[in-house]
């Protein structure tokens with residue numbers, strides 16, 4: 611099968627996102643002549659981690675597997691502190707490398723460890739979920755959560771390379787695979803309507819690694835992300851559009867103590883901002899309906915608990931797009947026309963949220 615290479619960054623700092631079957635074989639080349647490799651992975655992916663470690667050992671690298679708790683439980687200060695301690699005890703220097711293997715939670719953590727250890731060492735990311743491939747491992751946003759909110763501590767630290775081996779998606783549970791489709795559809799809503807068309811044409815196929823459009827959906831979503839972050843690595847402007855659906859989404863994740871999948875929360879959040887855009891006179895009922903139809907056609911949730919609103923509103927105040935007391939949302943002026951809506955009224959927010967509670 612062909613290998614696709616999607617470049618990210620400017621001429622000074624550029625790396626490839628490599629997509630294809632069997633591309634894990636490129637890992638030793640990306641690790642280069644580093645002597646030590648810290649391999650951060652969820653403890654549940656031990657078998658895959660053993661294989662990856664074996665490949666690296668064959669090429670002479672000294673591999674230190676560092677299993678971490680599964681999923682969001684890895685993105686904590688305690689887990690990060692444990693890893694820093696192991697790196698210190700094993701004398702990791704600036705010529706050594708951190709490899710992050712797993713879903714978005716593992717690659718966010720691994721990226722953050724690479725960004726913070728000795729003020730920055732090389733990171734190579736090997737995403738093994740749909741969401742990790744199309745979004746989390748691309749673009750250099752790294753971080754962990756605090757009890758007060760999602761991703762509140764982190765750094766921008768672009769990886770040296772990203773390997774999306776499509777073979778790894780075969781073992782991904784269906785519910786996690788579907789979570790990644792929320793970010794794929796996000797890319798469709800904000801920048802690439804062809805994605806929406808491909809999912810509409812075959813929603814069931816979109817939920818399978820063997821779907822007829824799977825490869826195209828993955829590559830299109832990566833291209834959207836690569837294009838946006840290449841122009842605005844540190845989110846001083848346009849990159850904010852990648853936060854479509856995330857203001858409410860992150861608040862839901864926090865309200866659920868991070869037991870609700872990121873993609874599922876973002877799905878509800880995208881319906882919320884579609885309703886908000888409609889109330890603000892920016893888009894019509896037809897586009898709001900299209901959000902609900904597309905997201906629910908692949909099994910993503912489109913509504914949430916009415917009673918949760920006060921807590922969600924409070925949680926949104928720590929969103930990184932907030933300035934002072936002013937909440938800011940990414941909304942659409944039309945399909946693929948994202949803009950920022952600053953300081954919507956409490957009435958607008960409450961009404962948009964009520965529309966998201968129907969059927970919850």
Ligand SMILES: NC(=O)c1ccc[n+]([C@@H]2O[C@H](COP(=O)([O-])OP(=O)(O)OC[C@H]3O[C@@H](n4cnc5c(N)ncnc54)[C@H](O)[C@@H]3O)[C@@H](O)[C@H]2O)c1
Nearest residue numbers: 652681713714715738739741742745746751778781782872
């Ligand atoms: N940095 C960014 O730009 C960015 C972008 C989007 C999302 N994120 C973050 O990504 C995280 C969500 O990522 P996710 O949806 O991948 O969830 P996840 O990392 O929690 O992984 C989901 C589950 O799949 C399992 N898994 C992973 N790969 C597998 C495989 N190949 N086979 C079987 N099981 C496998 C994991 O162990 C986990 O249980 C959130 O923390 C979110 O904030 C970051």
Ligand SMILES: O=C(O)C(=O)C[C@@H](O)[C@H](O)[C@H](O)COP(=O)(O)O
Nearest residue numbers: 745749751760761849852853856930
């Ligand atoms: O890369 C970005 O920029 C994004 O916003 C992508 C999001 O999908 C991702 O969930 C990101 O981690 C959210 O970042 P945050 O800055 O809102 O914590």
Ligand SMILES: [Zn+2]
Nearest residue numbers: 745793856876
């Ligand atoms: Zn996201």
